Amino acid sequence: MAEQTSVEGVEHQLRGLRTRLEEKYGPLRGRIELEARVSPNLHEIGGLEKAKLEIEGLGHAFRDPALQKRWGTKTSRAILLYGPPGTGKSLLASALALRAEAALVLLRMACMLLRWQDQSPVLLRDLLNGLEGAGRVVLFLDELDALHQERLRLVTSDAARGMMFAFLLVFLDDLEYREEYLVVASTNRPDSIHPDFVRPGRFDRLIEMTLPSPEEQRVILEIHKARAEAIAGRPLFQALDYPPLLKRIEGMSGADLAEVIRRALEDKMRLEARGDRPDLVSTEDLVREAEVFRRIKVVGERIRTGQYL
Numbered sequence: 001m002a003e004q005t006s007v008e009g010v011e012h013q014l015r016g017l018r019t020r021l022e023e024k025y026g027p028l029r030g031r032i033e034l035e036a037r038v039s040p041n042l043h044e045i046g047g048l049e050k051a052k053l054e055i056e057g058l059g060h061a062f063r064d065p066a067l068q069k070r071w072g073t074k075t076s077r078a079i080l081l082y083g084p085p086g087t088g089k090s091l092l093a094s095a096l097a098l099r100a101e102a103a104l105v106l107l108r109m110a111c112m113l114l115r116w117q118d119q120s121p122v123l124l125r126d127l128l129n130g131l132e133g134a135g136r137v138v139l140f141l142d143e144l145d146a147l148h149q150e151r152l153r154l155v156t157s158d159a160a161r162g163m164m165f166a167f168l169l170v171f172l173d174d175l176e177y178r179e180e181y182l183v184v185a186s187t188n189r190p191d192s193i194h195p196d197f198v199r200p201g202r203f204d205r206l207i208e209m210t211l212p213s214p215e216e217q218r219v220i221l222e223i224h225k226a227r228a229e230a231i232a233g234r235p236l237f238q239a240l241d242y243p244p245l246l247k248r249i250e251g252m253s254g255a256d257l258a259e260v261i262r263r264a265l266e267d268k269m270r271l272e273a274r275g276d277r278p279d280l281v282s283t284e285d286l287v288r289e290a291e292v293f294r295r296i297k298v299v300g301e302r303i304r305t306g307q308y309l
Contacts (some may be wrong), residue, residue: 007037010036010103010120010134010135011036011037012096013130013131013133013134014034014035014036014103014134017034017127017130017131017251018034019103020130021123021126021127021130022193023043025119025123026115026124030108030111031107031108031111031112031115032105032106032107032108032112032127033104033105033106033215034103034106035094035103035104035105035106036103037099038094038095038097038098038103039094039098040091040094040095040098041095041098042055042056042095042099043266044095044223045088045091045092045095045218045223045254046211046212046217046219046220046221046223046254047088047093047210047213047216047220048087048209048210048212050208051081051092051207051208051209051210052092052095054100054205054207055095055096055207056081057075057090057101058075058076058096058100058182059095059096059098059099059100060076060099060100061101062075062100062102062136062182063101063102063136065179065256069127075173075205076207077175077176077181077182077183078172078175078182078184078185078199078202078204078205078206079182079183079184079185079203079205079206079207079242080144080184080185080186080187080198080205080206080207080259081093081185081186081187081207081209082183082186082187082188082190082193082206082207082208082209083188083208083209083210083211084188084211084253085188085207085211085255086211086253086254086255086256087209087210087211087253087254087255088202088254088255089142089186089209090106090140090186090211091143091254092207093106093138093140093184093186093211094222096138096182096184097138098132099137099174100136100182100263101134101136102136102137102138102182103131103132103134103135103136103137103138104137104138104140105127105131105137105138105139105140106140106142106197107124107139107140107141107142107281108142108143109141109143109144109146109147109164110146110149110152112124113146113147113152113160113161113164114152114155114156114166117156118157118160119158119164119165120160120163120281121163121164121166121167124164124167127169128171128189131180134180134261135179135180136180137173137180137182138181138182138183138184139181139182139183139184140184140185140186141168141183141184141185141186142185142186142189143186143187143188144193144197145185145187145188145189145190145192145193146163147168147194148159148161148165148192148193149189149192150188160305162257165194169197170203171183171203172197172201172202172203173199173201176201183203183228185197185203196280210304211251211252211253212252212253212254212257214246214250217246217249217252217257218242218246220254220257220258221257221261221286222241224258225237225261228261228265230235235280236265236268236280237280237281237282238279238280238281238282238283238296239285240282240283241283244283244287245283245286245287248287248290248291249286249290252290256293256297259280259293260286260289260290260293261286263289263292263293264281264285264286264289265281267285268281268285269282269288281309
């Protein structure tokens with residue numbers, strides 16, 4: 001494997017590549033992201049201990065091929081993260097890139113197909129060609145199942161989806177000869193993944209992303225509390241009474257908990273903006289926001305799945 005390019009060099013290359021692609025295809029933001037510097041570290045992600053352990057090992061092996069040789073083996077180069085929404089699949093892909101000292105290229109599959117239709121595989125080819133010489137790259141295919149979801153069939157052509165599907169299969173088959181890439185895909189719907197994707201040599205490492213246990217929920221809340229207080233430079237929360245709080249947030253994902261924290265802080269900010277002197281965020285505040293968020297999430301899910309149509 002070629003020596004890894006400096007972070008500054010990769011940043012310069014990615015900026016130039018973005019400019020060239022946008023001149024040809026239009027704005028990429030929200031559909032394709034190119035990042036030389038990524039976060040978070042694995043220890044900044046709450047829960048998912050088994051998944052994080054696997055990601056840590058994969059990152060070390062990708063960064064140091066000699067480690068694999070010393071043990072007479074080769075690790076997977078194509079990984080499928082599967083599990084409910086909001087369980088940290090994107091965070092784990094970013095943490096993998098950081099651990100591997102690699103650039104992160106994020107492709108939001110549904111957004112790409114909606115925007116560029118049958119040009120999507122051509123854009124992806126130009127993107128990969130432009131990454132030559134950038135060193136190690138984690139290529140993250142977000143919502144891989146979009147290629148075969150019924151809802152996308154209504155707004156994209158069979159040709160567009162078929163061409164992208166074929167392109168990705170060939171790319172996965174060629175990974176053996178493209179040592180600079182580690183491919184990660186995510187899905188909330190493993191039942192929608194085409195079986196050809198999970199044949200040996202393709203996505204042959206599947207990592208389950210589970211909803212957090214109560215203790216993991218507590219860790220996640222503490223991480224988000226600490227992050228907000230570090231930004232504010234002051235305490236923002238009262239001492240939380242976790243036993244009753246954990247009962248009220250049962251079944252919530254890490255992303256759900258982050259949103260509950262955000263909404264509670266936003267409410268305090270609004271109160272201060274109108275001239276009040278709000279107290280620090282309390283257990284009761286978080287319980288209230290969790291209950292409101294649960295109701296809103298149900299409505300959003302019904303809209304997303306077309307139940308109101």
